[in-house]
Amino acid sequence: xKNVLFTLLIFVITGCTSSQHANESSIRGLTTxxxxxxxxxxxxxxxxxxxxxxxxxxxxxAAKLTFDKGYDWFSVIEKTVEINQTQRSLHNGSRHTEQTTxxxxxxxxxxxxxxxxxxxxxxxxxxxxxxxxxxxxxKPNGGxxxxxxxxxxxxxxxxxxxx
Numbered sequence: 001x002k003n004v005l006f007t008l009l010i011f012v013i014t015g016c017t018s019s020q021h022a023n024e025s026s027i028r029g030l031t032t033x034x035x036x037x038x039x040x041x042x043x044x045x046x047x048x049x050x051x052x053x054x055x056x057x058x059x060x061x062a063a064k065l066t067f068d069k070g071y072d073w074f075s076v077i078e079k080t081v082e083i084n085q086t087q088r089s090l091h092n093g094s095r096h097t098e099q100t101t102x103x104x105x106x107x108x109x110x111x112x113x114x115x116x117x118x119x120x121x122x123x124x125x126x127x128x129x130x131x132x133x134x135x136x137x138x139k140p141n142g143g144x145x146x147x148x149x150x151x152x153x154x155x156x157x158x159x160x161x162x163x
Contacts, residue, residue: 029045074144076131078131
């Protein structure tokens with residue numbers, strides 16, 4: 001009977017610790033989708049971050065993914081950053097002002113829709129989207145990031161910003 005209880009206790013402890021590690025490495029709002037053998041899509045959506053911080057976190061995760069999969073570098077095939085800001089009034093909650101900014105590799109475009117009433121509060125969502133290809137060995141020119149170097153650089157920047 002003692003052996004059964006001991007085995008059950010070990011099983012429960014092992015199960016809890018493995019799920020805990022999985023949760024620690026996940027980032028809320030970030031999804032990663034494998035599109036091919038060496039091609040991935042990263043999508044991150046947050047309400048609590050700036051455009052720069054959201055993109056930095058997505059790039060850091062791209063570097064981590066590259067390193068974890070055993071590759072040396074990644075190239076960015078597609079990169080978009082969207083900022084959606086909705087200002088809502090207290091009048092029935094249906095009228096609002098919405099501003100959408102989309103940024104690509106070269107430029108940004110903005111679109112604003114006004115529908116009346118003074119806003120009582122604003123909701124802001126930052127969404128980043130990266131499509132990357134992973135690679136090994138000699139890096140090609142242009143748009144290629146060394147996974148290890150980028151991880152170190154972004155970790156150092158985060159550390160400096162905390163001080």
